Amino acid sequence: MRRYSVLEHNRPLVPVESDLPELTGTQVLVKVARSGVCHTDLHVWEGCYHLGEGETLQMADRGIRPPITPGHEIAGEIVAVGPDAGEDAMGRTCIVHSWTGCDDCPTCARGDENLCLKPSFMGIQQQGGYSEYVVVSHPKFCVDIGDLDPSQAAVLACSGVTTLSAIRKFGDVLKDEPLVIIGAGGLGFMALSLLSALGFKGAIMVDLDDAKLAAAKEAGALAVVNSGAEDAGAQIAELTGGGALAVLDLVGAEASVNFALSIVARAAHVVICGLYGGKLSVPLPFFPMRPLHIQGNWVGNLQDLKDVVAIAQSGALKPVPVQERPLSEANDALMELKDGKTVGRSILVP
Ligand SMILES: [Zn+2]
Ligand SMILES: [Zn+2]
Secondary structure, three states: OEEEEEOOOOOOOEEEEOOOOOOOOOOEEEEEEEEEOOHHHHHHHHOEEEEEOOEEEEHHHHOOOOOEOOOOOEEEEEEEEOOOOOHHHOOOEEEEOOOOOOOOOHHHHOOOHHHOOOOOOEOOOEOOOOEOEEEEOOHHHEEEOOOOOHHHHHHHHHHHHHHHHHHHOOHHHHHOOOEEEEOOOHHHHHHHHHHHHOOOOOEEEEEOOHHHHHHHHHOOOOEEEEOOOOOHHHHHHHHHOOOEEEEEEOOOEHHHHHHHHHOEEEEEEEEEOOOOEOOOOOOOOHHHHOOOEEEEOOOOOHHHHHHHHHHHHOOOOOOOOEEEEEHHHHHHHHHHHHOOOOOOEEEEEO
16 A cells, blocks of 8 residues: 655655555554645644744654654445454444544543543544555544545545534524634635524624635625724624624734734634644733633544534535545645645645
């Protein structure tokens, strides 16, 4: 089998040939049909996250070292099963839940395996989807997709599960209040689509790019605001009747989070999903006085994935613009994403 791996950070991906792996225990082998190229893969390629003021969080310090095959948006078919995986898993068409843990701790037991202290994520700790085949630790992490388009299904494993998990953190307030979404990229459009599928009021989309905002309006945003405009805060105050109660920051940069904090009402809830990087400084009295609720969201769990697949199967999600390309172009696809040249989601097809 062939896969495309990071052998050295910040160097081109290298094709690596190997035999098909021997399966043990509950493992299953998935023949990859589609593998999305996500921004997180760039962090894997670089080997770090940016913490602001020039500081970085090195993946090597957490034991994550090359060779790494990126890719955590995997759709495919189970073509072999380990001795304890159960024969009925064979032949299932599925997407892979990439955010798994040790499967043996209280966090995993309560179904928050995405938050396990011993993560075992596809494309980070485990060899990921830039490959002809992947090994999955248990067939329960392979969610049936039925007749969903495999490229559309693949993106649910990351942007779908992440946005659903983030939206759920706001609770019922979204029934009556608009969600202010910062970042009109792929996650933003997924969030927009999910809000409408869940019967929520909808979103005010914020971005610096007028073309993206026009597309967001077209896609059904209640309103759009360019955060670069001098009166951006005033526009949001007017649209929300005094201040936003719910803000989802899909960028996660200093500028975006500070913008979020500048537009909120009292008792507002800000959820940060993006990993752009930087530092936040907030006067502590603001927490009790305003009272502020700032929360992070890290991908989602298996139940979130099952739920987002069910929503997609109901036909309620708008298709995401995708660009399918051969697996051999994995490096080009990743570099185009790095250079901001990707139109829609790049999906590798082995
Ligand atoms: Zn991703
Ligand atoms: Zn665990």
